[in-house]
Amino acid sequence: MDETTLTLESLQAQLAAQQSTFDMHQAMNVEVFYWWCTAIMMMIHAGFLAYEMGASRSKNALAAGIKNILALAVIIPTFYLFGWWIYNAFPGGLIPTNASSALPWAASMGPDVSDMGTGIFWAAFALFGATTGSILSGAVIERIRVSAFLILTVFLGSAIWILAGAWGWHPEGWLLTDLGYHDVGASGVVHAVAGFFTLGVLINLGARKGKFINGVAQTIAPHSLPMTLIGLMMIIFGFFGFLGGCIIFNGGETGWTTIYNTPTNLSAFAFNTLMGFSGGIIGCYIATRDPFWTMSGGLVGIISVAAGLDLYSPTLAFIIAVCMGFAAVWFAKFLEKRGIDDAVGAVAVHGFTGFVAVILVGVFAGGTPNMGDNPEISFLGQTLAAVIMALLGFIPGYGLSLLLKKLNALRVPESAEDLGIDEVELLAKPYPESNTPASTDSDVPNKLANVEPQGI
Amino acid sequence: MGTSITTWENVTAYFTFADSPIMLMLFALGAAGIVIGLIGSIIKHENEAFDKLK
Numbered sequence: 475m476d477e478t479t480l481t482l483e484s485l486q487a488q489l490a491a492q493q494s495t496f497d498m499h500q501a502m503n504v505e506v507f508y509w510w511c512t513a514i515m516m517m518i519h520a521g522f523l524a525y526e527m528g529a530s531r532s533k534n535a536l537a538a539g540i541k542n543i544l545a546l547a548v549i550i551p552t553f554y555l556f557g558w559w560i561y562n563a564f565p566g567g568l569i570p571t572n573a574s575s576a577l578p579w580a581a582s583m584g585p586d587v588s589d590m591g592t593g594i595f596w597a598a599f600a601l602f603g604a605t606t607g608s609i610l611s612g613a614v615i616e617r618i619r620v621s622a623f624l625i626l627t628v629f630l631g632s633a634i635w636i637l638a639g640a641w642g643w644h645p646e647g648w649l650l651t652d653l654g655y656h657d658v659g660a661s662g663v664v665h666a667v668a669g670f671f672t673l674g675v676l677i678n679l680g681a682r683k684g685k686f687i688n689g690v691a692q693t694i695a696p697h698s699l700p701m702t703l704i705g706l707m708m709i710i711f712g713f714f715g716f717l718g719g720c721i722i723f724n725g726g727e728t729g730w731t732t733i734y735n736t737p738t739n740l741s742a743f744a745f746n747t748l749m750g751f752s753g754g755i756i757g758c759y760i761a762t763r764d765p766f767w768t769m770s771g772g773l774v775g776i777i778s779v780a781a782g783l784d785l786y787s788p789t790l791a792f793i794i795a796v797c798m799g800f801a802a803v804w805f806a807k808f809l810e811k812r813g814i815d816d817a818v819g820a821v822a823v824h825g826f827t828g829f830v831a832v833i834l835v836g837v838f839a840g841g842t843p844n845m846g847d848n849p850e851i852s853f854l855g856q857t858l859a860a861v862i863m864a865l866l867g868f869i870p871g872y873g874l875s876l877l878l879k880k881l882n883a884l885r886v887p888e889s890a891e892d893l894g895i896d897e898v899e900l901l902a903k904p905y906p907e908s909n910t911p912a913s914t915d916s917d918v919p920n921k922l923a924n925v926e927p928q929g930i
Numbered sequence: 931m932g933t934s935i936t937t938w939e940n941v942t943a944y945f946t947f948a949d950s951p952i953m954l955m956l957f958a959l960g961a962a963g964i965v966i967g968l969i970g971s972i973i974k975h976e977n978e979a980f981d982k983l984k
Contacts, residue, residue: 588943
């Protein structure tokens with residue numbers, strides 16, 4: 475190179491050009507990371523689709539599926555219309571602050587060369603919202619009206635959970651600034667909120683016909699247990715996108731942080747996600763020996779450690795997940811004995827586990843500092859926040875479903891439940907060429923006869 | 931007709947009607963109407979389907 479051209483000015487110009495290129499590529503990397511997290515999260519919904527269709531009797535399999543598909547279709551636009559605004563406007567409580575840039579007519583809410591963040595974060599959060607809708611969806615199969623479910627899921631997926639997100643999953647959320655709340659993997663803001671919303675709905679919706687006879691819970695077997703197991707494993711796959719979306723990919727020298735701006739990295743998430751997954755399976759398997767609950771245990775395990783995914787030692791995460799596997803099964807039995815028909819155990823797996831997971835961060839990681847003036851993580855702060863999450867889910871879920879019940883718009887008529895919603899409402903059959911009845915006489919002893927439902 | 935730009939120089943928000951909040955509000959209302967209409971149509975369909983069982 476000609477040395478005469480290497481003036482200070484030319485070197486500065488080259489450095490500036492390289493810095494500009496580096497900044498652009500870093501911004502593109504952020505977009506790429508969340509793009510694929512969002513894509514992987516779609517697998518959660520493919521999983522819920524398979525899992526809920528399999529968990530239904532064949533006469534309701536398509537109705538369960540159409541519910542999932544339409545939930546995605548309504549949550550995405552409504553999250554665009556008001557969900558993203560709620561997240562940005564309500565970190566301080568119930569009084570909105572100015573968040574005009576998140577309104578659906580703002581310039582940043584569309585293709586914008588100067589904004590490489592809003593769209594991709596909106597997309598990830600919209601898919602988080604869709605996950606809450608799917609959590610509700612499984613519990614209410616085989617008797618809820620599709621219309622009622624969609625109304626409930628819009629409120630849950632585009633308003634209620636994201637209000638919890640604004641409070642507890644926003645750098646300025648009041649649960650963080652006042653209580654030191656820590657919930658990096660959304661055990662509280664997604665799972666506890668959605669689970670307790672679901673509990674509120676189930677109380678008003680009632681049990682499937684035939685679920686309880688003289689107060690005794692009966693087995694309503696899934697029409698395709700293998701489909702439910704595959705679906706659950708697909709959800710686990712999607713969780714890697716979900717949890718990836720929970721970490722902040724920062725520009726500059728900062729690197730990865732939690733949503734609370736504390737340092738972490740994907741290695742921390744990898745250790746504890748997988749150890750939690752394994753522990754939950756073991757706990758639920760030992761507690762039930764049941765295939766459905768064993769696979770659900772993977773979800774229980776991840777959710778049980780998600781709130782402290784960045785803080786736990788991996789072996790502690792494993793032990794927590796094993797214990798929560800037992801506890802979730804216990805809670806499912808507890809609900810069933812009280813006449814709650816949760817067809818897939820969503821309240822136990824998501825609501826109860828998410829609730830306890832938030833508290834456990836206070837138990838095991840209390841005293842961990844937060845950034846800036848935010849208080850440190852504490853048992854009291856986590857417990858209060860967990861109660862707030864549960865109430866924030868339960869009260870609107872109960873209230874809204876009660877209103878729909880009063881309007882006779884919540885549940886399908888008994889005659890439709892007898893015939894099957896597929897035939898009555900969808901005019902379709904999942905297996906039209908199948909002539910094999912669901913159960914046949916056989917000389918082989920049925921080991922599953924006269925056992926407790928779903929192994930719980 | 932709906933483009934918000936005339937050149938790619940110094941462009942920021944470049945989507946259709948980005949420079950017209952009124953139009954974007956109308957589109958938002960239209961989108962909201964479609965979601966509400968969808969749920970309304972499902973309620974109507976369900977009522978008709980369930981009435982046939984009576």
